[in-house]
Amino acid sequence: MKCPYCDSVKTRVIDTSHSARGIRRRRECSACKRRFSTMERAILTTPLVVKKDDRREEFNREKLLSGLRTACTRRPISADDLERLVDRVESQIRELGKTEIPSRVIGDLTVAELEEMDPVSYIRYGIVYLGLDDLEAVRAEIDRLLRERDGAA
Numbered sequence: 761m762k763c764p765y766c767d768s769v770k771t772r773v774i775d776t777s778h779s780a781r782g783i784r785r786r787r788e789c790s791a792c793k794r795r796f797s798t799m800e801r802a803i804l805t806t807p808l809v810v811k812k813d814d815r816r817e818e819f820n821r822e823k824l825l826s827g828l829r830t831a832c833t834r835r836p837i838s839a840d841d842l843e844r845l846v847d848r849v850e851s852q853i854r855e856l857g858k859t860e861i862p863s864r865v866i867g868d869l870t871v872a873e874l875e876e877m878d879p880v881s882y883i884r885y886g887i888v889y890l891g892l893d894d895l896e897a898v899r900a901e902i903d904r905l906l907r908e909r910d911g912a913a
């Protein structure tokens with residue numbers, strides 16, 4: 761760690777404190793004796809995804825995006841909207857601070873974001889990815905959306 765005053769690389773830590781934002785260190789330069797603080801942030805890494813059959817795989821942004829593109833075909837949703845949606849999902853799973861998460865969590869977060877963005881795409885996505893694979897389940901979900909919409913109006 762370089763001293764911000766004299767550029768000396770000889771500094772020592774005189775105090776360390778932890779906060780939600782990271783690790784704060786109070787340092788003293790061994791050359792000019794001036795003191796300064798640094799903040800170290802943890803680098804949040806994306807957890808591994810645990811699939812239903814217990815296999816682990818890397819979080820695959822492209823795969824998530826391509827599923828969403830299919831669900832949103834011919835809906836008024838731009839490629840940027842979808843990129844941002846995936847960004848939000850990715851940052852939410854990072855913020856969980858876990859090394860592994862079940863794939864279901866990603867599905868749930870994605871669906872929650874999509875439901876807010878466009879109910880029609882949400883239903884399409886649900887049919888393919890959430891196993892809303894019988895008409896009753898799909899109808900129940902559509903009924904719920906309509907109730908929410910009418911309730912909110």
Ligand SMILES: [Zn+2]
Pocket residue numbers: 763764765766767768789790791792793794
């Ligand atoms: Zn210095």
